[in-house]
Amino acid sequence: MEHKKNRLAAGIALMLVSALLTCVGQLCWKLSAREDSPLFLLGGFALYGCGALLMMAAMRFGELSVLHPMLGAGYILSVLLGALVLGEEMTAGKLLGIAVICAGLVCLSGGRER
Numbered sequence: 001m002e003h004k005k006n007r008l009a010a011g012i013a014l015m016l017v018s019a020l021l022t023c024v025g026q027l028c029w030k031l032s033a034r035e036d037s038p039l040f041l042l043g044g045f046a047l048y049g050c051g052a053l054l055m056m057a058a059m060r061f062g063e064l065s066v067l068h069p070m071l072g073a074g075y076i077l078s079v080l081l082g083a084l085v086l087g088e089e090m091t092a093g094k095l096l097g098i099a100v101i102c103a104g105l106v107c108l109s110g111g112r113e114r
Contacts, residue, residue, distance in 0.1 A: 011061025012109055014054055015070035021051030023077040027085060069108050072101050 028044030031037070058067055076098050082088035 008062040011058045011067050014058030015067050018051045018055040019071045019074035021047050023074040
């Protein structure tokens, strides 16, 4: 049983890193559009591709119904990066959305209770 929990924890960690990579990749695409820089464009594709590969690897460590929703962390990261890097406004609605997503991720991270 402990081995199964360790595998699920590893899968969740990999999915969270995947969400980070894909989110930063998309941020690079946004910066590429703003700066008209092929370097940001290529970097974005590289990061997004690495995130996708990591996501596929993570799927070996648990159930799809638990692991895939962990990509919701990307929404949280995109709001935070938008505010920090792009100077986008942080509104009460965005903060509420982040709280709801966090609650959902915590609820799902336990996997299937037996």
